[in-house]
Amino acid sequence: MLAKKILSFVAISFVIGNTIAWLSGAAPIDFAPVPFSEADKQMKTELDGVLSVEPDDVDAMAWLGSLYSNHNHLDEADAVLSRALTLQPEDPLVLAFYSANQSKKAGAMMDFSMGIYKLNKLQDAIDGLNKAVELAPQDMFVRISRLITFGFLGDINSDFDKVFEDEQWVMEHLTGSNVQLPNEVYQSVYVALANAYKVKADSGEQSALVRSKDYLNKLEPIGGCPDLSLTECQKLTRELGKS
Template sequence: MFKKVLTILISSFFIGNVVAWFSGAAPIEFGKIAYSEGEMEQVEFLQQEIGENSTDPDLMLELGQLFSHHNELEKAAHLLEAAYQQRPDDMLIRAAYYSNEGKRAGAMFDPAMGLYKLYRLRHAMDEVDQAGLSADSDFNVRLIRLITFSYVGEVSGHFERVFEDEAWFKNLMDSEPDLLPAAMQQVMYLSLANAYWVKAGEGTEDLAVAMDYYQKAIAMAPCPATMQTSCEQLGQMAVTLGKS
């Protein structure tokens, strides 16, 4: 289960900071991310399993999120939409599906000068938020929401949820410190670092919080290869502030 959730979380992380998506109609390019040997084996295994049982939404969810993680957005959409149609009340599937839909919104060309892109993104983000509200005690879904809104920022319409979820996770980790695997904690810390960096503007207090979360993340393990862009941005912030 944790392996599946981590795939979903990392995929949500790569929705990226989309403020620049809506400066016009031009699509943002989500560059393909190379598969490791183990991931390729996982893709092949899941494809074989789906070939034998094409109606299993859990298999479609896992493979769809692997594709989304590697920015194969249309392949991901085909699987995640099928899983969502089968189990629309499954909040994990709902959050995963609409996280990928947010990326597809950014990747599209919009002849309406970005207005339709913004509509599509906001609808997707509303759905991610509703999944979090409907499953407010499920840390898997709430973590997807936190990560997604941390990187989409104010344009999501739900940026304030990041800080609500931050408080919720602090309480969870105080009461059940061993519940979240270290890899999940690292992704959460990187996302919160980005959120406070976005929030800061010229505010040194928020920058200090961002720096603290970044340092916690990199102290746990090297930055994941799939998160290098964000880590490089946060690392540059550390250099600028003289904290590295």
């Protein structure tokens, strides 16, 4: 089956989520496109090939849409993921990837209602990620999608604390299984959690700074800041006084 073939490929090459540097208010956030690596180009070619043969392959659409979103090609991601969601509206992985991309699109838009419309669109994305986890609480990539998105949304998200539920689940399953994901996945998870604990520290919970620094320290033996989260990772490193 082509779907199984592509999922096997993605299991080797999967790179999850770019960071979400959300700001409150109406001003649009600039999600600058991130260049595709050779591995990403190969993945895109493989996914395009699957869809040329099976244009309604929802699995391939989900991963292609996520790839576009990771590299901040938000409109291309939206087109692919919207179609996948139309075909299978209850597919948790599609819903997670679609909602994560929608959170970026909400941040990127210009809002002439002083941010109210943006926040409504953001809440729709938050609700979508929560629903995806409810539908598939044991799906690693669904959980990681919510963890990374919520980790970078911070306390503008009324469900921010769910990132720590996902932290517990993800970390237990990453350490308690034989599954070995690419370093880029671990890097993105660690940066998102470092940011989440920095948010807690900024709200007055100073002990959270230790956890934030601990997660940044985990990056060092696996390649440092990831390319897809480079700006936010470097910003955190400066703010926490790390070299």
